[in-house]
Amino acid sequence: MNPMRQVLVSGLLLGACLIWGCGGGNSSGKTASIRINAGGSTFINPLMTKWAKVYQDKTGVRIDYSSTGSGNGIQQMINRTIDFGCTDAPLNEEQLSKAAGIGGEVVHVPLTLGGVVPAYNLPSIDKPIRFTGEILAQIYLGKIQKWNDPALQTLNPDVALPDMNIAPVYRSDGSGTTYLFTDFLCKVSPEFQQTVGKGTSVRWPSVGIGHKGNEGVAGHITRTPGALGYVELIYALNQNLRFGAVQNRQGQFVTASMESISEAARNSLTTIPEDLRFSITDAPGAESYPISGAVWAVLYRDQSRTAKGQAIVDFLRWAIRDGQQYCKDLHYATLPEELGSRADRKLDEIKVAK
Numbered sequence: 001m002n003p004m005r006q007v008l009v010s011g012l013l014l015g016a017c018l019i020w021g022c023g024g025g026n027s028s029g030k031t032a033s034i035r036i037n038a039g040g041s042t043f044i045n046p047l048m049t050k051w052a053k054v055y056q057d058k059t060g061v062r063i064d065y066s067s068t069g070s071g072n073g074i075q076q077m078i079n080r081t082i083d084f085g086c087t088d089a090p091l092n093e094e095q096l097s098k099a100a101g102i103g104g105e106v107v108h109v110p111l112t113l114g115g116v117v118p119a120y121n122l123p124s125i126d127k128p129i130r131f132t133g134e135i136l137a138q139i140y141l142g143k144i145q146k147w148n149d150p151a152l153q154t155l156n157p158d159v160a161l162p163d164m165n166i167a168p169v170y171r172s173d174g175s176g177t178t179y180l181f182t183d184f185l186c187k188v189s190p191e192f193q194q195t196v197g198k199g200t201s202v203r204w205p206s207v208g209i210g211h212k213g214n215e216g217v218a219g220h221i222t223r224t225p226g227a228l229g230y231v232e233l234i235y236a237l238n239q240n241l242r243f244g245a246v247q248n249r250q251g252q253f254v255t256a257s258m259e260s261i262s263e264a265a266r267n268s269l270t271t272i273p274e275d276l277r278f279s280i281t282d283a284p285g286a287e288s289y290p291i292s293g294a295v296w297a298v299l300y301r302d303q304s305r306t307a308k309g310q311a312i313v314d315f316l317r318w319a320i321r322d323g324q325q326y327c328k329d330l331h332y333a334t335l336p337e338e339l340g341s342r343a344d345r346k347l348d349e350i351k352v353a354k
Contacts, residue, residue: 034311039066040073040086041176042213043114043232044295048086050326051319061311069213071174071200077298078102083312084299086111088176089183089200090277091298103300107350108276110343111319113265113333115256116180116291117243119236120228121221122147124162129244130155130253133188133282133290136246139228140168140185141195142207147226162226169220169229172210174200180293181230184281230291233261234331248290249282260289261333269338276346292333302351309352317347 038048045067052063068076070087077085078099090108091099099106118131135151138144144151148161171178179200186193196202204210211217214235221227222239233256236243245253254260267285272278280292297316303309320343324334335343 034060034308035062035064036084036308036312036315037064037082038073038084038086038297039068039076039082041070041088041295042067042215043088043177043234044086044112044332046234046238047112047327047330047332050330051323054323054326055315055318059314061315063315067213069171069173069200070176070179074174074200074298077106077300080300083306083308084297084316086295086297087200088114088293088295089179090296099300103302105301106298107301107346109297109299109316109320109346110276110294110335110339111297111316112295112324112327113261113280113335114293114295115233115261115264115289115333116177116184116230116293117233117236117256118228118246119218119221119231119241119243121225122162122164122242123225125159125242127156127159128242128255129159129161130247131244132247133185137185137189137192139166140170140204140207141192142205164226167224167227168208169217169224169227170204170208170210171212171214171217171230173212175213176200176293176295177214177230177232178202180281180291183279183293184291187282233257237331246290248286248288249284250286250288252286254287254289256289256291258328258331258333260287261292262336264288264290264292265294265333265339266336269336272339272342276342299350301349304351304353307353309350313347313350313352317344320344320347 048065056062070089073085073087074095076082091106145166147164147166153161182198182202186198211220214231217229218231218235218239221229221241245255248254263285264280264283267288268280268283282290320340327334
């Protein structure tokens with residue numbers, strides 16, 4: 001072969017290897033050069049870690065996820081420092097307006113469901129403690145300070161609650177877990193709504209202590225007898241924390257589980273708007289867990305300015321379809337079929353480069 005032609009052919013083959021990969025290990029058509037950056041919700045981190053590994057093994061696409069809290073995930077998505085954010089709270093009008101001025105319209109894609117539980121450290125108590133939303137509100141307002149307060153004891157007549165101070169703990173970072181917890185408390189306690197309000201970050205009264213991430217709150221509860229905090233169900237289970245049953249809208253005391261969380265979503269389907277920004281706290285239904293919510297992927301509708309746009313859509317579509325099979329083993333609730341279908345159609349609205 002002509003030496004110059006041989007050099008040219010070798011260069012072309014090398015370029016093809018760099019783009020598509022060489023050898024039998026890439027025969028499935030994996031696109032190993034694509035790397036997607038995402039971050040936010042600490043709640044979805046264990047599931048996202050699982051999804052990222054399975055999806056990379058399947059497609060070669062790498063998902064780098066930073067568990068920084070929902071508030072941070074929203075902010076980084078708006079500022080375009082990550083490809084998509086994950087949040088347990090939908091963007092509010094102020095955030096949507098800010099995003100519109102930077103990258104345009106934002107799409108919300110629900111990925112999975114979860115619940116926030118009141119977890120506590122009372123070594124002498126074996127039975128689950130019952131809570132109402134009003135009692136939880138009073139604890140975080142500093143009005144109920146003892147575990148054997150008459151309001152709690154009346155609710156738990158078969159439990160010998162200790163004469164011990166309640167040590168509340170809350171999230172110190174911008175958190176979708178805080179949003180779900182405060183959203184519920186605002187619905188059941190007018191005083192809490194007027195005093196604290198709801199949000200990913202709120203101004204707590206001067207009671208308790210703040211920690212960063214679900215991991216930080218769960219760790220503090222583990223180390224502190226008398227502590228009470230709100231964490232996502234998966235973190236309570238992983239840390240072997242005791243957590244209570246919460247009274248729902250129908251007056252039933254329900255323990256958080258994949259089934260009771262999914263029930264809250266199913267009973268809320270008729271009220272979910274077209275933009276898929278919704279709340280399922282205090283949902284109707286006797287078996288609905290009242291502090292339930294979704295985790296969304298949030299991203300700009302216009303992804304045509306990045307070569308990764310189609311890859312981002314493909315991953316999110318895989319997550320709400322095939323990825324749901326990994327939810328149960330990690331204690332996440334799957335999307336109801338109707339909600340999954342609506343999320344799938346929402347992805348069709350994203351504009352990608354041709």
